[in-house]
Amino acid sequence: MDLALLAVVVGVCVGIVVGALGAGGGILAVPVLVFLLGMPAHSATASSLIIVLITALASLPHHARHRNVDWRNGLVFAGVSVVGAVVGSRLSALVPAQILLTLFGAMLALVAISMLRRALRARAEERVAEHTSPAEAATEEPVATYDDPVLDQPGPDMVDTADGLRSHHGEPELPLTPTPPASPRLSLVIAAATLTGFLTGFFGVGGGFIVVPMLVIALGLAMRRASGTSLLVMVVATATSLLARLGTDVQIDWVTTLIFAAGSAAGGILGGPLSAKARPSTLTLAFSALLGGVAAVTLVQTLVL
Template sequence: MLPLATMGLATGSGAAVGLSLGMVGGGGSILAVPLLTYVVGVSSPHVAIGTSAIAVALSAAGNLVPHGLAGRVKWRCALVFSAAGVLGALAGSTLAKAVDGQKLLALFGLLMLVVGGLMLRPRAGGGDPRVRLTRHTAKELLPLLLGIGFAVGAFSGFFGIGGGFLIVPGLILATGMPLQYAIGTSLVAVSAFGAATAASYAASGLIDWPLAGLFVLGGILGGAIGAGLGRRLAEHKRTLNLAFAGLVLVVGLYVVARGLVPLVAGA
């Protein structure tokens, strides 16, 4: 039985991630590992990554439903991209488990700095909403979907994140689909990559299942609140994105510092 304080911190941390996802969309899941490590108190970076992967997969699966019902998912493209990415995620997560935990945290912090910087840039619109993977387009689309999917999946698996900030531009690069379709389609890949990463860590006993359950529960509650706030603050979407990007950058600097201190001290 987990201590009551730990249960509260895990649920609250999940709610914070869900709130950010509901308000600003993709990118919120990158806060899961720092929250589990520094707020909830998970001592092993590998366990934090494995546990967060479960939350990422389930959160993306839940968010996929409304996008699918609205017809904003290119299912054939999504399945090919995801299949290649799952192989990449398994390779990436296997490599990550062999990396020293403190080094992994320092690298994760650097990743957060990159993500925060990318989030400061406005997303471009445009694209062809009619694009589809068919017998006629496969010669052009299939190599790009497989290659980019594997690369993004490996990155996602190594860091135990959804990788939506890479999957969305990856899908646009591979197919030329519009942004709104790329966002919806990306959730299939995020779910698949998260599940593959979680399975790899679970096989090594590196998931805290009670914490994962509480984190997901908090994420559902926070997501519902965040979605409502996001609709109310829709006209301030750019401001919200900039504020969240700033938060990611600040947390990234903190994670880098915390990850490097033990390495420098042990040198």
């Protein structure tokens, strides 16, 4: 009974993180399943895929209603990630549990550092914008922004403001040059999507922790839009990774997994509205802090204890 209650409570917390950040479910679920609920590492990676899949499905409608999901680019990105997800899932079963968890912790630490740097830059830009007077802003040359760099067209949720700038739900995008930006290199998008799928399948996580920065870097999406789109990618990547695990020796504790998933799905519904109230830089800072904390705990538990 205590174990079930713990699974529900932690599941709700994980779901809130997924709903608010569009990421984080798997990176929390795997350590919790291993270190708190006593699951073997390979079973935990498979169970976390089920948890993240259910949570992402529960969180996606909120972001879709607020038009924070780039369906076209998200589905293309997810489709390319399928190959990597299948390869990663099959390879994961061949790696010893301790090595798997060590690589998991090291990867999270690297992503946490990268996202922290991005958050600090975004916070500095927000502060500059806050201290810019209306008169100074009026003298600046209006520039066009594009929310869909692949097609060089404004996204459906971009609106024109009085000063000639386009904004994302009232929040100005970072200014770009007046000419439409060049489309990202196809090779970069393919590489990013394949890597995302591989990491999802190999570590058994939803992939949101890597999908969000990849969507920001490869497709140039705003943080909030990348968070919503990542849920779509997570649904496809986790479902593919689960199918790829069919026929392996990995066993799933369905009772604990489904209880955890139910709590996570409820938390995901609660977490969605939180993202609309926070600054993009705050979301990124929370994301990086979460990754750093989980990385530290995982590496200490695996290498020291």
